Amino acid sequence: MWQEALRAGNVQSIHPRSHIMGFVRLEINMEFSIINNNGQQRRASICTSRGHINTPAFMPVGTLGTVKAMSPEELREIGAEIILGNTYHLYLRPGIEVISALEGLHSFMNWDMPILTDSGGFQVFSLAPFRKIGEHGVQFRSHIDGSVHFIGPAEAMKIQGVLGSDIAMAFDECIPYPASYEYAEKSTEMTTRWARECRKLQNYGQALFGIIQGGMYKDLRKRSLEDLLFIGFDGYAVGGLSVGEPKEQMHEMISFCASLLPADKPRYLMGIGDIGDMLVAVDAGFDMFDCVMPTRNARNGTLFTSQGRISIKREEFKFDKGPLDPDCGCYTCRNYSRGYLRHLFLSREILSMRLNTLHNLFFYQDFFRKMRDAIVENRFRAFREQWERVFDIRP
Numbered sequence: 415m416w417q418e419a420l421r422a423g424n425v426q427s428i429h430p431r432s433h434i435m436g437f438v439r440l441e442i443n444m445e446f447s448i449i450n451n452n453g454q455q456r457r458a459s460i461c462t463s464r465g466h467i468n469t470p471a472f473m474p475v476g477t478l479g480t481v482k483a484m485s486p487e488e489l490r491e492i493g494a495e496i497i498l499g500n501t502y503h504l505y506l507r508p509g510i511e512v513i514s515a516l517e518g519l520h521s522f523m524n525w526d527m528p529i530l531t532d533s534g535g536f537q538v539f540s541l542a543p544f545r546k547i548g549e550h551g552v553q554f555r556s557h558i559d560g561s562v563h564f565i566g567p568a569e570a571m572k573i574q575g576v577l578g579s580d581i582a583m584a585f586d587e588c589i590p591y592p593a594s595y596e597y598a599e600k601s602t603e604m605t606t607r608w609a610r611e612c613r614k615l616q617n618y619g620q621a622l623f624g625i626i627q628g629g630m631y632k633d634l635r636k637r638s639l640e641d642l643l644f645i646g647f648d649g650y651a652v653g654g655l656s657v658g659e660p661k662e663q664m665h666e667m668i669s670f671c672a673s674l675l676p677a678d679k680p681r682y683l684m685g686i687g688d689i690g691d692m693l694v695a696v697d698a699g700f701d702m703f704d705c706v707m708p709t710r711n712a713r714n715g716t717l718f719t720s721q722g723r724i725s726i727k728r729e730e731f732k733f734d735k736g737p738l739d740p741d742c743g744c745y746t747c748r749n750y751s752r753g754y755l756r757h758l759f760l761s762r763e764i765l766s767m768r769l770n771t772l773h774n775l776f777f778y779q780d781f782f783r784k785m786r787d788a789i790v791e792n793r794f795r796a797f798r799e800q801w802e803r804v805f806d807i808r809p
């Protein structure tokens with residue numbers, strides 16, 4: 415009966431201590447262990463039934479059941495240990511009935527390592543052309559065909575259950591910038607109520623992270639975080655940053671939130687993938703990141719290298735026989751010249767997107783490998799300064 419109730423999500427009413435403890439721990443296949451922390455930066459490991467994730471970790475974004483231009487084998491080869499799937503996009507296309515019939519997202523896309531799915535909240539608020547927010551969720555029009563849909567905490571948990579991700583995210587509203595205190599407060603309180611609902615409906619065997627909101631108001635961030643801690647999640651994410659606020663404000667909020675987050679759970683900074691921002695966040699103690707930056711930039715011809723950013727279309731590379739990045743060990747850099755990559759890009763060849771994406775994702779994974787080593791060897795500060803010089807970032 416206990417197991418059945420757990421599967422049905424009806425755990426709150428049958429546990430004798432539930433009224434005191436908040437929610438009962440569900441049996442989940444995830445363990446978080448800190449290997450090393452020198453100061454605030456953490457070198458840790460998340461162990462799931464589908465594999466280990468060494469942190470700090472970067473998660474390539476696989477919006478529609480594919481990390482654009484990459485095969486799962488290539489992702490494995492460059493060292494990706496976890497990827498992100500978008501609930502909103504997969505729900506609209508191909509639809510959960512298709513993914514359910516084809517046995518979940520891992521099987522559907524032939525990726526047997528960990529997957530984190532977002533809740534769909536961010537895309538509903540940023541992509542849908544029309545939306546109406548209510549207590550139980552959001553009614554919206556599809557950005558594809560204008561059809562009307564509804565996603566709230568219950569739907570987000572159900573969809574993520576069908577997708578079968580290893581880590582699910584609670585449904586939230588990403589507060590736009592700027593926002594009044596009154597709006598931010600109301601929205602944050604609703605996100606907390608939605609988080610509680612998601613926690614009640616947590617899928618068996620699936621880890622669930624809560625998302626801290628609060629806009630640019632420290633007291634609201636603190637309250638959001640304390641409320642989520644009371645509910646109790648397997649990990650904690652900070653959302654609603656990099657939404658147009660000045661960098662200094664973003665960095666201040668990153669450090670502020672990190673200082674309040676519990677040490678024994680993974681900390682995920684959502685949607686931030688700028689090298690300088692990630693250095694600030696890892697320095698403050700964040701463990702997980704995702705961003706379309708390496709993949710989207712690759713398709714636009716902007717490449718990350720040990721010498722900074724390169725726009726491959728530039729005239730100066732026309733006769734360049736050298737590799738894109740002499741310090742990079744990726745397939746692209748081992749086999750092709752800058753001159754050839756420039757030609758592929760200008761000719762809009764499919765191979766351009768493939769080779770550029772391969773390089774950028776390899777660069778990100780390699781950057782994180784080196785960063786993890788730097789933390790263990792107690793030289794993160796020097797590592798941060800070195801890369802801030804390369805990317806011309808002023809601290």
Ligand SMILES: [Zn+2]
Nearest residue numbers: 742744747773
């Ligand atoms: Zn490379």
